Amino acid sequence: MPPTPNPLPLQIPTSWDVVVVGAGPAGALAAHGLARRGVRVLLVEQRLFPRWKVCGACLSPQALAALEAAGLAELVAAQGGHALRRLQLGVSGLVSPIALGSGQALSRARLDQALLEAAEAAGARVLTGTRALLGPAVAGVAPLREVVLQHGNARLRVDAKVVLIAAGLTHRCLEGAPEISTNIEPHSRVGAGCVLPADAAGLPLGVLQMAVGRGGYVGLVRVEGGEINLACAFDRVLLRSSGGAAGACQTILAEAGFGPLPPLDDAAWQLTAALSRRTRPLSGHRLLLLGDAAGYVEPFTGEGMGWALTSSLAALPLVLRGLEHWDGAIETEWRRLHHRWVTRRQTFCRALALVLRQPGASWALHRVVGTLPSLTSSMIELLRRPALPCTTN
Numbered sequence: 001m002p003p004t005p006n007p008l009p010l011q012i013p014t015s016w017d018v019v020v021v022g023a024g025p026a027g028a029l030a031a032h033g034l035a036r037r038g039v040r041v042l043l044v045e046q047r048l049f050p051r052w053k054v055c056g057a058c059l060s061p062q063a064l065a066a067l068e069a070a071g072l073a074e075l076v077a078a079q080g081g082h083a084l085r086r087l088q089l090g091v092s093g094l095v096s097p098i099a100l101g102s103g104q105a106l107s108r109a110r111l112d113q114a115l116l117e118a119a120e121a122a123g124a125r126v127l128t129g130t131r132a133l134l135g136p137a138v139a140g141v142a143p144l145r146e147v148v149l150q151h152g153n154a155r156l157r158v159d160a161k162v163v164l165i166a167a168g169l170t171h172r173c174l175e176g177a178p179e180i181s182t183n184i185e186p187h188s189r190v191g192a193g194c195v196l197p198a199d200a201a202g203l204p205l206g207v208l209q210m211a212v213g214r215g216g217y218v219g220l221v222r223v224e225g226g227e228i229n230l231a232c233a234f235d236r237v238l239l240r241s242s243g244g245a246a247g248a249c250q251t252i253l254a255e256a257g258f259g260p261l262p263p264l265d266d267a268a269w270q271l272t273a274a275l276s277r278r279t280r281p282l283s284g285h286r287l288l289l290l291g292d293a294a295g296y297v298e299p300f301t302g303e304g305m306g307w308a309l310t311s312s313l314a315a316l317p318l319v320l321r322g323l324e325h326w327d328g329a330i331e332t333e334w335r336r337l338h339h340r341w342v343t344r345r346q347t348f349c350r351a352l353a354l355v356l357r358q359p360g361a362s363w364a365l366h367r368v369v370g371t372l373p374s375l376t377s378s379m380i381e382l383l384r385r386p387a388l389p390c391t392t393n
């Protein structure tokens, strides 16, 4: 599919109710929800879609429940997503099959394109290939927020009653809000991934293969069309000592008990910035941060899209309130709501990631999974049960 055509930003209105920066799951769902409620939304994305991004491509029950709550229950299946029925967990040389009761696999290229189209169909104006930079608060009786759009050599200033920053992990767009800063956790792992041809591994459809090693983990899943999505989190030390992502991936697969993949050096690897990070504060004058832009924890449990989509749902009532009248209470309320719906869930993943790094932890996990696979399966389903904010407002 060719990239979405690129409209000229100079032709667009310069005053908006809401400008959303970033069209990943968080930004696209927020734009969709607001446009459906009659809000004038501009969704700005720096890349051309469809685009691939490093991600395990597995939608958790939380992510699926959030899509359903947004009226997009059919979206994943319509794009060729399929149910994940089994996890093959490899730890310390032992591979154990674990039944999965829920979850779907869909490539990020398809998912993100479909969400962007849903936002557009709901009435949001979409600009791809355009970078957005947050500006200062605009002077006036009820100062608005300024956003600078950069499209090739063209620049355009627009203003909005509310700006939503959903620009992902590195979100280099916050120059206009110097009070907001990101703290990267010490020893944070980095993400890496690529797409492999269908015949690269004999991985059945509906099976998620997860290899856990001392220096990180590797997840493989077959997506629509048969290709294999490969996503990893690596310690930097392992990346260096293995000569790069391809070597680190094969090291972890072998340590976990899986056979090697065909040579991966020529694959189109993409690497991410350090994964585990916290950004604070999560709000400012006419400004809320959503999704990974608000903080992230390394993706062992595959919850990132669920957190991103949930944060968009949780923000909707506040954005609608802020369109009528913005006050500091909205900023405080967003920090509280984000903590309730996202940060609290991330705390468990952060703790699990830390535990798994302790000497002997892989062996303990190996023992539990190997001897009690049905208990492990029930625990996983319990931990993945969805919980959603009310969005009827």
Ligand SMILES: Cc1cc2nc3c(=O)[nH]c(=O)nc-3n(C[C@H](O)[C@H](O)[C@H](O)COP(=O)(O)OP(=O)(O)OC[C@H]3O[C@@H](n4cnc5c(N)ncnc54)[C@H](O)[C@@H]3O)c2cc1C
Binding pocket: 021, 022, 023, 024, 025, 026, 027, 044, 045, 046, 047, 053, 054, 055, 056, 057, 058, 059, 060, 063, 130, 131, 132, 133, 166, 167, 168, 169, 171, 172, 173, 191, 192, 193, 231, 232, 233, 272, 275, 290, 291, 292, 293, 299, 302, 303, 304, 305, 306, 308
């Ligand atoms: C190795 C790995 C495996 C993972 N596996 C899973 C998994 O299996 N399941 C799961 O649920 N999650 C997984 N995740 C997490 C998931 O990918 C993220 O949590 C999710 O993409 C967050 O969505 P988002 O909308 O916040 O950000 P993103 O999806 O990163 O989208 C942000 C968008 O903003 C755009 N942007 C950035 N700056 C600007 C700017 N200045 N102007 C305009 N646009 C801008 C970017 O181009 C991007 O398209 C994984 C992550 C990694 C690293």
